[in-house]
Amino acid sequence: MGEKIRILLIEDNPGDVRLIKEILSPAKGGFEITAAEKLGDGLKLLSEKSFDLLLLDLGLPDSQGLETLDKARAHAPEIPIVVFTGLADEAVGFNAIHRGAQDYLFKRLIDSSLLVRSLRYAIERKDIERRIIESEERYRNIIETAMEGVLLINAEAVIIFANNRIAEMFGYTVDELLGKRLSEFMADKTGTEADLFLERRSKGIKKQHDIRFRRKDGADLWAIASTSALFDKKGQYVGILGMITDITARRQAEESLRESENKLSAITRTAADAIILIDDEGKVCFWNLAAERILGYSAEEVIEKNITLIIPDRYREAHTIAFSRFAKTGEGPLIGKTYEVFALKKGGAEIPVELSISGIQIKGRWHSVGIIRDVTERKRAASYPGIAQQNT
Known part of the structure; x- marks a missing residue:
């Protein structure tokens, strides 16, 4: 009992x-x-x-x-x-x-x-x-302790619930968000982006995508919005539940990286010397315009090909031994130094070059950066001083 x-x-x-x-x-x-x-x-x-x-x-x-x-x-x-x-x-x-x-x-x-x-x-x-x-x-x-912002929007696109995190992200209080239309907080003040977004959700389309909001202080807030349409028992659309993740820092980092890549691209594109990057297997990863001009190969012809393509036969055994050590340790007899050697052009002709090599790690793997300067004219001038005097 x-x-x-x-x-x-x-x-x-x-x-x-x-x-x-x-x-x-x-x-x-x-x-x-x-x-x-x-x-x-x-x-x-x-x-x-x-x-x-x-x-x-x-x-x-x-x-x-x-x-x-x-x-x-x-x-x-x-x-x-x-x-x-x-x-x-x-x-x-x-x-x-x-x-x-x-x-x-x-x-x-x-x-x-x-x-x-x-x-x-x-x-x-x-x-x-x-x-x-x-x-x-x-x-x-x-909901209140979630790292994501949570919004509940009714069929008229009016915010009827907002957690503390979304208020913090937007720079408003929760009370300031409630009763406002979603478009008021989007960077596109015309409402076009918001209307398109809400129209798709009202049709039951589920999609995760980036949205640019505007904070109270005027700064952009980039976010990933994961949303689901809400329907009543009769199947009528009644609103949207949205989970908002702040990715502003990531977007800023991506933009900074893009700017750095653009600057690097401009430098390598306009450089007079050949700039070549090879991975730890000896395959070419990068080949600038000067490399095309000096060595005769286009980037399409050499990317993913072994660098021995431009190394004369008499250097290849020493290269294989030294590169094997470099791929494991990042060290080698040529690293950090400048040497005068010969390189093979497309077609098999050799040209004298000045070679500088350095090592960098990319995703935990050693890569080699080679800068090659064609010294053919300098060698010719040294062999025929009269030519050098005529050019001065």
Whole structure:
């Protein structure tokens, strides 16, 4: 047999108290009754002991009407309450339910079956209510502590819910966001982008994409928006639930990287010397315009090809040994130095070049950067001083 249901009965009529105790005697359902004649005495008992339910008369010596219920709920909001009244007035009962009671009973209409069922249902309903509140609080805590911003937008594109994170991202308070149209916070002030976005969502199209918002301070806020359309039971579109992730820092980093790449591209494109990048397998990864001009191969012809393509046969054995060491350690006899050697042009002709080599790591792998300067004219001038004098 389970534990007894502990009931506090606040009732000033001794006859009604006897009736309730008789109906709820342990032999008829496992109830344990504690009675108090006044509201003050009952509230004191609620503070001192634990009860499963409060059966409350609205007409007491120290409290009358629905104010009695209000006082009891304020004192013990967690306990289920069944109002027990001699007033056969449905309006009183409905008002009691509206103000937090789980049920109401009229003394003149009460019987054993009705009372037992009402008390048990009241306890169950209060437990369900408690679990719903706990669930709502749990999900609200998740939403409020989420790293993502959360927006709920109705069918008219008006914001009806915003969590603290989205308010922080936009630079507004939550109250400043509520009741505003989404387009008011987008960088495209014409509303075209917002209208297109909302139209697609209203058709049930789910998509994650980048959106540029405008913060309160005027700065751009780049975000990834993951959205889902909401529909009622009739299939009518009622709004959008959106999860917003701030990617402003990432976009700024991408822009900085793009600028750096553009600058590097401009430097390598206009450089007079050949600039060549090879990976740890000896394959060409980068080949600038000067390399095309000096060595005769286009970038398309050499990318992914081995660098031995431009190395004369007499150097290849030494290159293989040195490069094997470099690929593992980033070290080698030519690293950080400048040498005069010969390189093979397309077609097989050799030209004298000045070669400077350095090593860099890319994604944990050693790569070699070679800068090649064609010194053919300098060598010719050195061999024929008269030519050099004519050119000065």
